[in-house]
Amino acid sequence: MVNGGQLIQFCVRFKEQELLDAIKQHVAFHKSKSSGSFLSGKKYCRSGLAMTPGSSVFKEVLESHLMSSDYETGKAKSEAKSNSTSTKSGVGLNGKNGVSSNNGVYELLGCSVCKNLMYPPIHQCPNGHTLCYHCKVEVHNICPTCHHDLGNIRCLALEKVAESLELPCRYQSLGCHDIFPYYTKLKHEQNCGFRPYNCPYAGSECSVMGDIPTLVAHLKDDHKxxxxxxxxxxxxYVKANPHEVENATWMLTVFNSFGRHFCLHFEAFQLGSAPVYMAFLRFMGDDYEAKKFSYSLEVGANGRKLIWQGIPRSIRDSHRKVRDSQDGLIIQRNLALYFSGGERQELKLRITGRIWRED
Structure with missing residues (x-):
């Protein structure tokens, strides 16, 4: 079969310059457009071979060229698609900016009970209804859709499909624009720097979440x-009846230092069987930023003094976690009353402190 290049060599051999020029133009046109006619009009080579549109030689050359053009076009499209797929699937564990999988398959991974995305083991009933492991326990092994006994059937096909998916972080609206393989997305979200913070006010069961500016305004306006x-x-800190020890925060004060915000907590609670008072500082930000600062607390009277120095804990750690770790200034009640002076019938503690940035 003769292709476009062979046809040009054929015509050069017979020195038909006019035909050669015309064919070159048409070959160039088809390579760029991959469409249209190959020749128009009648042309003849010196050999006497007919090159009219109806001749067999012309048809062979035309078909060969069009097949070559279609192949090149298809190859280019395939390579472009491959490059696009490679760009999207080249997402490491840390995630990359890109376009997430958008084929609707991930909708099948929503648990029929809790509506959250499912992770292995994914269970299904004999009729194919799926649900997550936690909900399987909650529904007492009965399918909530068809009420059939769930048994212990794993939906291995759906677990396998999940491996091919790439999804955006759930905190995309808060600024995280990375996408992640399905099975690493959850781990990322647990540590995503864009995830909202919980309200640090421990005196109530406050469910407010948000970024730092939102929480600062919330603490000021709603918690006063x-x-x-x-x-x-x-x-x-003053308390009329220090013998009443509640497991609750007494005081929360917010300090704006070095352009960042810190929460000073002071409270009473039972440490084992001993009533104690505790003061500690929390940083309104992530842990790696908190480690850039240090603070000291001091309390005392009558020539005696207790000093604590430490690193503020991030509000990513819950108030209770910090308190239970005893990571702060702890004062036994008897000593606190001694510092208070008088007849030890009223708590009057003065705590001084300082925050500084570590170089």
Whole structure:
């Protein structure tokens, strides 16, 4: 079979310059457009071979060229699609900016009970209804859709399909624009820097979540927390009946220091059988930022003094977690009453402190 290049060599051999020029133009046109006619009019080579549109030689050349053009066009499209797929699937465990899988398959991975995305083991009933492991326990092994006994059937096909998916972080609207393979998405979200913070106010079961500016405004407007600027503080805590020890926060104060916000907690609780008072500082931000700061707390009277120095804990750690870890200044009640002076019938503690940035 003769192709476009062979046809040009054929015509050069017979020195039909006019035909050669015309064929070159048409070959160039078809390579760029992959459509249209190959020749028009009648042309003859010196050999006497007919090159009219109806001749067999012309048809062979035309068909060969069009097949070559279709192949090149298809190859280019295939390579472009392959490059696009490679770009999207080249997402590491840390995620990359890109376009997530958008074929609707991930909708099948929503649990029929809790509506959350399912992770292995994914269970199904004999009729094919799927649900996550946790909900399987909650529904007492009965399919909530058809009420058939679930048994212990794994939906291995759906688990396998999930491996091919790439999904955006759930905190995309808060600024995280990375996409992740399905099975690493959950781990990322647990540590995503864009995930919202819980309200640090521990005196109530507050469910408000948001970024730092939102929480600062919330603490001021809704919880009426005292706001102070500066890196030093001097606070006095008074309680009329110190023998009543509640497991609740007494005081929360927010400080704006070095352009960041810190929460000073002071409270009473039972440490084993001993009633104690505790003061500690939390940083309104992530842990790696909190480690850039240090703070000290000091309490005392009558020539005696307790000093604590440490690193503020991030509000990513819950208030209870910090308190239970005893990571702060702890004062036994008897000593606190001694510091208070008088007849030890009223708690009057003055705590001073300082925050500084570590170089």
């Amino acid at each position: 927390v005292d706001m102070h600027d500066g890196c030093t503080f001097n606070h006095r």
